[in-house]
Amino acid sequence: MASGTTPWSQQSAGRWLAECGDVDVTGTAQHEAWQRKALPPVERLRPDLWSIPVPMGGPLRYVSVYAFALDGGGLGLIDTGWESDEGWTALTDGLASIGGGVEDVRGVLVTHLHFDHLGLAHRVREASGAWMAMHPADARLVAGWNRRDGAAAVAEEVEFLISLGAGRDDAVADVGTAENFERFLRMAVPDRLLEHGDVAELPGWSLRAVHTPGHTPGHLCFAEERTGLFFSGDHVLPRISPNISSSASGTPDPLKDYLGSLATVRGTDPVEVLPAHEWRFRDLDSRVDELTAHHEHRLDELEAAVRAHPGSTPWELAAYLTWSRPWEQYERRMRIFAVTETDAHVRLLAGRGRIVSSGGAVATWTLAAR
Ligand SMILES: [Zn+2]
Numbered sequence: 001m002a003s004g005t006t007p008w009s010q011q012s013a014g015r016w017l018a019e020c021g022d023v024d025v026t027g028t029a030q031h032e033a034w035q036r037k038a039l040p041p042v043e044r045l046r047p048d049l050w051s052i053p054v055p056m057g058g059p060l061r062y063v064s065v066y067a068f069a070l071d072g073g074g075l076g077l078i079d080t081g082w083e084s085d086e087g088w089t090a091l092t093d094g095l096a097s098i099g100g101g102v103e104d105v106r107g108v109l110v111t112h113l114h115f116d117h118l119g120l121a122h123r124v125r126e127a128s129g130a131w132m133a134m135h136p137a138d139a140r141l142v143a144g145w146n147r148r149d150g151a152a153a154v155a156e157e158v159e160f161l162i163s164l165g166a167g168r169d170d171a172v173a174d175v176g177t178a179e180n181f182e183r184f185l186r187m188a189v190p191d192r193l194l195e196h197g198d199v200a201e202l203p204g205w206s207l208r209a210v211h212t213p214g215h216t217p218g219h220l221c222f223a224e225e226r227t228g229l230f231f232s233g234d235h236v237l238p239r240i241s242p243n244i245s246s247s248a249s250g251t252p253d254p255l256k257d258y259l260g261s262l263a264t265v266r267g268t269d270p271v272e273v274l275p276a277h278e279w280r281f282r283d284l285d286s287r288v289d290e291l292t293a294h295h296e297h298r299l300d301e302l303e304a305a306v307r308a309h310p311g312s313t314p315w316e317l318a319a320y321l322t323w324s325r326p327w328e329q330y331e332r333r334m335r336i337f338a339v340t341e342t343d344a345h346v347r348l349l350a351g352r353g354r355i356v357s358s359g360g361a362v363a364t365w366t367l368a369a370r
Pocket of ligand 1: 063277
């Protein structure tokens with residue numbers, strides 16, 4: 001199933017990808033494979049650290065699972081991959097190719113609750129008995145989803161889109177069926193929590209959790225303090241900008257959170273950045289600066305749209321912004337991403353006092369008086 005039609009994904013809605021050609025690529029085998037549209041190889045990155053690509057549908061193609069050999073035996077993982085039989089085979093074959101097996105896994109760190117990171121965790125736990133750790137903000141959401149049925153989740157998202165200005169028919173059509181939603185609600189609930197600054201219990205390693213909300217409320221990066229490696233999850237990727245969207249269950253100002261989280265990791269000067277998608281790279285700060293500039297540019301573009309079309313809803317404003325393809329072609333999940341990303345920018349612009357809301361159940365937006 002393509003990620004463009006599924007509820008939880010990671011790539012922004014397709015325009016202004018903040019693409020850049022000048023990051024210092026260290027994952028050259030990953031980058032070469034990308035250009036050939038092939039899956040990259042399993043790679044040994046350090047004597048006791050490997051990356052294992054786990055395939056997924058959609059434009060990102062794979063998630064990189066990181067496997068650590070632990071002092072005293074066994075393996076630790078960062079992330080698990082998109083839930084599918086193909087993904088499971090890639091993960092278990094990958095572990096076999098490094099001389100291990102899924103039954104050797106002792107602990108799993110999950111960067112965030114999206115299906116390409118958490119999806120396979122329940123199979124890993126079943127096969128190994130490993131503990132699984134996340135930030136409490138994402139853990140709470142996953143636990144809540146586990147108790148819900150698909151129809152309730154669909155109804156909540158439909159009402160949320162209506163509150164952003166969608167017509168009911170458009171909202172219902174875009175959100176899709178409860179059956180499609182259901183599998184994304186049934187993910188493994190973590191049995192350990194990691195707060196900002198906590199060091200994960202993986203013997204031989206010193207992986208410190210760095211809370212980086214924005215892409216999700218509980219997104220974690222991991223700074224490895226002995227090697228100077230930085231595992232960035234989806235927070236900082238070398239080519240695309242991660243999806244930053246408002247949602248019914250999210251925080252009030254996710255883009256403010258995200259920009260703050262970019263500032264959190266700036267200046268930490270890691271030896272190398274190991275992201276969950278695309279390829280490894282160096283010079284975290286310059287990529288952080290590009291992503292920050294990209295959102296500031298987008299905020300300016302949105303303010304101009306509000307000036308030209310005062311009294312618009314986020315649903316309407318999305319149509320006035322520039323996208324990578326004609327707006328009329330956006331539908332279903334892609335349109336939801338576009339509108340909720342627009343709304344994330346609306347909320348930050350309002351927070352900065354540049355636009356004001358009409359209030360009410362379906363707010364419209366106008367430039368603030370200066
Ligand atoms: Zn992802």
